[in-house]
Amino acid sequence: MEAAVWVIILPLLTAFFIGISKVYVKKIFVPLVISSAIIYLYLLILVINNSYPPNVYSVGAWRLIGINLMVDPFSGLFLLIIALLFLPVIIFSVKYIKSYKHEYFIFTYIMTAGIAGMVLTADLFNLYVFLEVSSLSSCALVALKKTNKGLEGAYKYLVMSTLGSFFILLATILTYYLTGTLNIAEISLEFNEIPFKIKSALMAFFVFGYVLKIGLIPLHFWLPDTYEDSPIPYNVLSSGLVMKSAVYALIKVLYIIFGIDFLDKSGLLQIGVFWGVITFIVAHLLAFQQSNLSRLLAYSSIAQIAYIMIGLFVGTEGGLIGGNFHILNHAIMKGTLFLVTAIFYYSLSAVNIEDIKGLAYKFPILSFTFVVASLAIVGLPPFNGFISKWLIVEAALESGFVYAAFFILVGTFLSLTYYLKVIITLYTKNDKEIVVEEPGLSLSLPTIFLGSLCIVFGVVPSLPLRLINKIPTFLLDNGEYIRVLLGG
Amino acid sequence: MITPGFLYFIGAILLLFPVYEKLKYMLSFLVTVAAIIITLHLIPGYSVQLDFLTFTLVPFKVDNINKLTGLIFAVGGLAAVIYSISMCSLSHLRLIFVFIGSALTAVFSGDLFTLYVAWELMTISSSFLIIMTSDVTKKTGYYYFLMHVAGGLSLLWGIFLQYSATGNFSLNNIEVGIPFFMIAIAIKLAFVGFHTWLPLAYSKAPFYVAVILSIYTTKVGVYVMSRLLSGINSLAYAGLISALFGIAMSLKQKRVLKLLCYSIIIQVGFMIIGISIGTTEGITGAIFHLVNHILYKTVLFMVVGVVIYTTGKDSFENLGIMGRKLPITSIATFVAFMGIAGVPFFNGYMSKSIIKEAIQDPILTLGLNVMSFGTCIIFLKFIYYAFFKNSDRKVDKKPPVSMQLGIGFLTVLMLLVGIHPFFLENLTNMHVDLHYFDKKHLLSGIQPFLWSIPIFILFKKYIVKNYERFLYFDIYLNMAKLFMTTGYHLSNYHDGKLNKYLLWATSTLIILLLLFMF
């Protein structure tokens, strides 16, 4: 699997070459960016196709004594998300980003490399390093506009992510001390002999560190701040990839290293589901109060991540399928919403909800896309969000979390209240004459592509589910992962 | 075999392309007529199976009851589309097509999953119909959407409970989660307590939207109730109460559309009673009543629509123009009135007779009579203003041919059903062993009508008088306020102080450690 390592190297190389092209060869900038994104898409598809059966790429050919990259269905799903989001966002931002263009692309590519690294690596410390890469570069993207709010958001983000990283690092160091290795599979084997108490303390540190990045209540406060005044195409990647990559890392650590039996015994599953329920209800209540569109979408992201966490913490096959499917769906839906918001911002610099009044009559197709995506995120049929929510609720009911299932439906209702508010404002006629700048094809095409995916995955969910269906056996029984990583 | 609902969806997709005026007419006519023809040729017992996710769905299943319902829906669709096509824009037409299509899908669905999807699609499309018409209707649309989604979610929860208990999506034997199904259907039916959306939506929305909504929204509820909740006897009393409430409310209304709205609640009461008896007769009667109700209530809405179209308002005084200047409308009004009053040889009579025949309980019989009587009184007010009160309103513009065509089509159907009630039975092989035109039924059918006329004349000044609007109390608005204030207080906690946030974070860490280690 040569392609696996290329998935990490190619964006890095692109970022470095953009740095050179900023100084010397300025003309090749746009072709470089676009062609690299296209090649990257090809690479990702190659890797995703080979993600089952799982295989290992050993960096430096050191096998067990070095760092390994593991391509499995779970990471295949994340690579799929990158594949779906990355090229549209890059095409979108080539026209959208006007100032600090080079930096924007450098950071975006580095961030993608970091996320790909987090997703692929099978080494605990390497995970931390790539986590740091992705969070530092995304922090830079938050501050890209250099406005007051952007800087403040960046600072808060930096503080929180660093704090989380330190706890993850502490847990990693202690893990190394206990097991003498950093390879996830070996740690998992060694962990069988570690006493319960130490394991649960380590788990608390891991959970705290990653949840700080995921943003469950009450660790969510930095998240809306980072969304408010940052370049909106970045928000697409942020909600679609950065937050999700933390979810990915957490789930990988919990399910592979600690194992489902331990999670059940230590009560994390119950705590996680309860936490998720609290989170989405509070997030919905808060989202209703927002007047800034990006902020509203950020709170909605928190709520959606809570749904995902419920799905993943239910701990059954159905729950994992539902949660993973919702990860994919949320990336698509939120991506669409943010891109439409970005076009509004581009055309008349409107980010507050009052500002978008009457825009539906200026951008009929884009507004329709917005409506589709928001109904999908609310969870109404026949869009994709409905299918994944259905799966999550079904799984929650099956494994006895009746309250969680019920509150997910309540949450659906609550989320409708604020999305409908936005939609209605969109369709209210505005007395003022609106002068808009035409977005053009390169902005609207990626948006419509993502929006159409909402419907496609809703009507034909078997398309992504073919990949996702392989995940649960893989996570619930960490034996296969260990076998592949150690022996395969 | 293709489902008629699917046909409508195809029509909606075809309308997405830039279509010019004539093609639009042709396309909609083709789609609606084709839907009727297809529905006529459905064979009961046919079903389609589909594998979706992990379950096997039956998205299309035909039997007698839903064939009849589907047929009347298709007919209503034809009439409504013809009626409204000259006024509504392309985007509206699309939404109308989706709405009708999803209603038909819901009717023909053979499992709960498809039913839920179609149910929510109806909600979405109808809400956007309301939202997108004008700026006045935005709040109404918001309210309507939220109410219906709440109902839909309640249905969904019921489905989940049912599915986790039984492991299938069968429509037939609902065992678990009946209260949730009840709430869902109650919202759709505009039951007392859940009715608040109905007068708001139908009176605020433009009349052609109201026509289309009135055909499908509540009726799908009735149909689904007949499928899921038939035979729960106690519901009959609830239906009675609902109907009595409807009578009381509709007597107070100033606006014709609102009167019609509340009268829907009354008529739905009939159907609830029929269904909750649970016998074949009762359900058949309810479904027949649904057919008849669609026919006359649609005509009434259309008539009021014509009045609004020509005069611009829907107050009672404006009805007067009907008497002389709009002949087709007047005839239609009269026929519809006779139908709704249950006068023999008009269509409402047959289904009311069946329901009455099916009832064993004396209280319910009495209640049914009272309901018929009340309906008559309400619509006598309508008739009084339309034909007997002098009006000086002028007709600004003539209603277009398409509107009158729609009205005429339904009026003819009404007459047909009224004079030859076996027509419906033969159409769907649902035979009720009942002689419609024997003395007993004729007498009981005409009695409420006959009694109502002298009483109306006696108490005319009380009934015709326009009452002041009563204090409007809506519990849902109070709940919304609670929700808003909670959110406001919560958002006040997010005051941007990083130290405070970090304190929360550390406390969470300690709590996590405590939870995991002990």
Add this chain to the structure above:
Amino acid sequence: MNRINVISKKLYKIGLVVSLAIFLLFIFYDIHNLESNSKRYLSDHYISEGVQETGAINIVTSVLYDYRAFDTLGEATVLLTAAAILSFLVPITKDKMRGTPFTIIVSQTTQVFIPFLAILGMYLIFFGHLAPGGGFVGGVVIALIPILLTITYRVEFSEYKFKPDKKKVSEDIGAIGFVLIGLLGILTGSNFLANGQANVSLGDAGELISAGLIPYLNIMIGIKVGAGLAIIFNSLIKEK
């Protein structure tokens, strides 16, 4: 009332931290009782085989640049990201730093000092696989040259000697070079960042030219870090 509030808040904070400390103490105590020193087979392998396998006698370097070179790539990326962040946060106008001017003694000392710094940096980089240090530390020492120029003379002089654009490009070149050297492994049919496995001659351990590709990786990192830190420092100085 306000005073009590403040005090209770402070007590709450201290209580939180103290309870965290108690938890940590428990955990450390438990871990300490576990006798975990037996689980060192990975590092034992590195110590016993490392010199042969990688050709570097500094095992830390061989871990950093060979066994776990992928980490170093990530680390270099972090540094590059930091440098890029700082250089784009810089405005065009320069900020005035308040400070005492240096006398001639300091500037003369600096002049004497700079060649020494260059040699020390080179030594640290080139002997990275033989002695402590390595590319990173050597890079920082080399970065001290522009830093010293900045503080003794001024930013303009430092940037006249070392152009910001050139520094940026050399930083990028260092990073690209790291990746390209890694790709040599793929070219020879082995994996990314492979060294001994890719049939690179490792030489005799202890010699200057040994350890296969590790010295070249060190050089690349040295270039990158030197340029990157110079950028960071000058950006901070200019920050407005």
Add this chain to the structure above:
Amino acid sequence: MLYFILAIILLAISTFYRVIKGPSIADRIMAMNTIGVMFLLVLVLLSFYFERKIFIDVALVYGVFLFVNVLILDKYFSKPIKEKVGD
């Protein structure tokens, strides 16, 4: 040799009093420099104690940075002079 190291460290700790007390910034910088030099000595002595000559590298690099450190602290922390000098 270890006694020397211990003595130096004790001296360093006592020098730290100047950092705590030192009325002016210059006192503190001076104290810090002194402690730095003491530690430089400690590093060299430790290298002899462990008999690993490579440890001298640490002392070398530390010494360089101590020098630059003091330079920077001097330049930017001592009382600013009214004329604009330096950037």
Add this chain to the structure above:
Amino acid sequence: MQISYIAVIILFCLGIYTIISNKNIIKMVMGFTILESSLILLLILISYTPGGTAPILDRQYEIVVDPIPQALALTTIVIGGSVTAVMLAVTIKLYKRYRTLNVDKLRKLRG
């Protein structure tokens, strides 16, 4: 030497305390530095074996300390330094905008 783990704990908690209680941004960054130092110290402590020598094998040694944590410590130091640099840059930027170093005064983002 095992007693020095307590120093790590104290340093760690001191860092956390600085972050959560100090209102000065620079002090907060300093807290992060302390936090990072404590983790590096922990890494070096777990690498140490009594009687061991540094893992630079210019000749054969009996006991050699664990080289892996040292490599990890190097990486951590660099990452920590980069993060500190970025934090300070943002701090300066924030100061120029808000004219304050008090964290509680940075309250443009709320709700």
Add this chain to the structure above:
Amino acid sequence: MIDLIFNMLMIFLLITAFFMVFTKDILTSVITLPIFGAILVVIFVILQAPGPAIAEAVIASGLTTFFFVITINKTEYEQNE
């Protein structure tokens, strides 16, 4: 003996750390930062980790201090005038 030295250094480390955190004057705490770093360097050398010791000398007592100095010069120092 070396243990004693080590423990002295640890105590010194804690003293500097506490002083760094709790002193009011931010300049003083920045001046303490290189001392803190230097103690760590010595500790690392005693713990037989010359590589991290060099890196610590370079970053913690070197570059980080520079950055802090510049930051304070641009913020706090301006405020005092």
